[in-house]
Amino acid sequence: xxxxxxxxxxxxxxxxxxxxxxxxxxxxxxxxxxxxxxxxxxxxxxxxxxxxxxxxxxxxxxxxxxxxxxxxxxxxxxxxxxxxxxxxxxxxxxxxxxxxxxxxxxxxxxxxxxxxxxxxxxxxxxxxxxxxxxxxxxxxxxxxxxxxxxxxxxxxxxxxxxxxxxxxxxxxxxxxxxxxxxxxxxxxxxxxxxxxxxx
Amino acid sequence: xxxxxxxxxxxxxxxxxxxxxxxxxxxxxxxxxxxxxxxxxxxxxxxxxxxxxxxxxxxxxxxxxxxxxxxxxxxxxxxxxxxxxxxxxxxxxxxxxxxxxxxxxxxxxxxxxxxxxxxxxxxxxxxxxxxxxx
Numbered sequence: 001x002x003x004x005x006x007x008x009x010x011x012x013x014x015x016x017x018x019x020x021x022x023x024x025x026x027x028x029x030x031x032x033x034x035x036x037x038x039x040x041x042x043x044x045x046x047x048x049x050x051x052x053x054x055x056x057x058x059x060x061x062x063x064x065x066x067x068x069x070x071x072x073x074x075x076x077x078x079x080x081x082x083x084x085x086x087x088x089x090x091x092x093x094x095x096x097x098x099x100x101x102x103x104x105x106x107x108x109x110x111x112x113x114x115x116x117x118x119x120x121x122x123x124x125x126x127x128x129x130x131x132x133x134x135x136x137x138x139x140x141x142x143x144x145x146x147x148x149x150x151x152x153x154x155x156x157x158x159x160x161x162x163x164x165x166x167x168x169x170x171x172x173x174x175x176x177x178x179x180x181x182x183x184x185x186x187x188x189x190x191x192x193x194x195x196x197x198x199x
Numbered sequence: 200x201x202x203x204x205x206x207x208x209x210x211x212x213x214x215x216x217x218x219x220x221x222x223x224x225x226x227x228x229x230x231x232x233x234x235x236x237x238x239x240x241x242x243x244x245x246x247x248x249x250x251x252x253x254x255x256x257x258x259x260x261x262x263x264x265x266x267x268x269x270x271x272x273x274x275x276x277x278x279x280x281x282x283x284x285x286x287x288x289x290x291x292x293x294x295x296x297x298x299x300x301x302x303x304x305x306x307x308x309x310x311x312x313x314x315x316x317x318x319x320x321x322x323x324x325x326x327x328x329x330x331x332x333x
Contacts (some may be wrong), residue, residue, distance in 0.1 A: 004289040039289040041271055054289035062306035105285075106309040108253075136300070 029032040046169050048090045051070075056156075056173045056191045057098035061106070063189045064152075064177070068108035077177070078112045078148035080146070086158035086171070094150075095173075112148040121145075148199045150186065153177045162199060224248075230317055232275075237321025238297060239264040245317075246303070254307035258317060262295035269294050269322040274305060276312035284312040 042049040066076055079100055082092035093116070113121045129138040150178045154175035161168045174187035231242045244259030262268045271290045278284040286309045295301055307315070 039273070039287055041290045051289065051292070055291050058289065058291075062308065065308065066250065066253055066255075066306050069253050102308065108309070195282050 003062050018093055045168060046197040048086070048088055048171065052171065052193050052195075055100065055193070057102065059172070059191045060175050060189060061099045061102035064103055064175075064187065065106045065108040067177070067187045068103070068106075074108065074110050075150055076110045076112055076146055076148050077150045077152055079114045080153040081115075082153065082175070083155040085155050088158070089161070090156060092156060095141050095156075099152075099175075112146060139154055148180060151180050152176070153178070165199055167197050171195075201267065229319040230315065232316050232317060232318045234320035235324035237270065237319060238325050239268045239322045240270040240319070240321040242317060242319060243300065246279040247315075254311040254312055254315065256303075256305040256307075256317075257272065258303045258305060260293065260295060260302055260319075261300045262298060265277045265297040267296055271322070272303070273318050275318055276307060277314040277316070278311045281314075282325060284309065 036094070038050070039054070040051075042051045079096045082096055089136045100111055106109060122196070125140055125142055125145075128134050129142045152175060154173065156171060156173045159170045163169075171193040171194050173191045173193075175190075176185050178185050227245050232243055237263055241261055241263070242258060243261040244257075245274055246257040248255055253256050256274070258272075260270065260272075272293060273288040273290050275288075276284040293301065293303070
């Protein structure tokens with residue numbers, strides 16, 4: 001009896017051993033997290049989402065690239081503020097950062113330091129030129145920064161409508177490029193998004 | 200050079216348009232990758248031209264159903280050597296009303312993008328490989 005049960009256990013163990021030997025261990029530390037597709041269309045709620053950010057940034061960047069490609073020399077541009085006129089929290093800097101990244105990668109525009117990064121820029125310039133720590137020939141000199149020729153600014157607004165069945169949210173993102181010296185608006189574009197969900 | 204290119208491109212696609220529908224469908228089909236077999240939405244027209252060195256696409260999508268249908272698209276851009284010219288784009292949703300035709304105007308991300316593939320996913324697909332399951 002004992003021998004029979006031992007042999008059964010031995011069989012079970014060797015079978016388990018065989019199975020685990022066939023299965024490939026994955027390079028993961030298991031848990032409940034699942035990595036998704038960052039480019040997928042997000043339909044979780046009708047608030048401002050990743051797909052809206054991506055589609056706005058792409059449309060604006062491509063439209064700006066088309067304009068930049070038509071200019072004789074690559075324009076030097078700075079990004080000013082994009083106002084959030086909606087009632088939601090929207091990080092408009094995230095949108096403009098993506099627009100700037102895509103435009104820089106496209107090679108159709110150059111960017112000057114914007115207001116948000118100016119403190120870091122002046123700190124670094126002051127450190128290099130005035131601290132006395134850097135070799136004269138390699139240190140950056142004050143008074144040589146290039147001024148932007150164009151300024152990009154805009155706003156995002158929304159209209160929310162509700163009835164007993166449906167909530168409808170309409171976003172409008174407007175962007176324009178102004179000639180800094182002349183004060184004229186050289187380019188403008190808009191992106192509209194509508195999201196509808198059951199109430 | 201770019202004028203000649205745009206003339207040639209429109210001539211090729213224009214010729215395709217002048218041919219019988221099956222041949223046109225074949226020309227467009229070579230530029231579209233369907234994810235699944237889209238049941239109601241199809242890419243029915245395609246034009247391309249170069250504007251200031253950037254490829255501009257005009258993609259016509261048709262809805263064969265009477266109801267609203269949603270689809271998702273993105274473009275895979277390729278340079279003249281056949282290598283990817285841009286990162287993976289985000290999927291963009293598109294809604295067509297019953298029997299509507301819509302034309303998407305798409306601008307290439309950079310001058311490196313010399314060729315393209317439209318990747319299209321209809322929200323409603325055929326259940327079998329090419330047609331409805333009997």
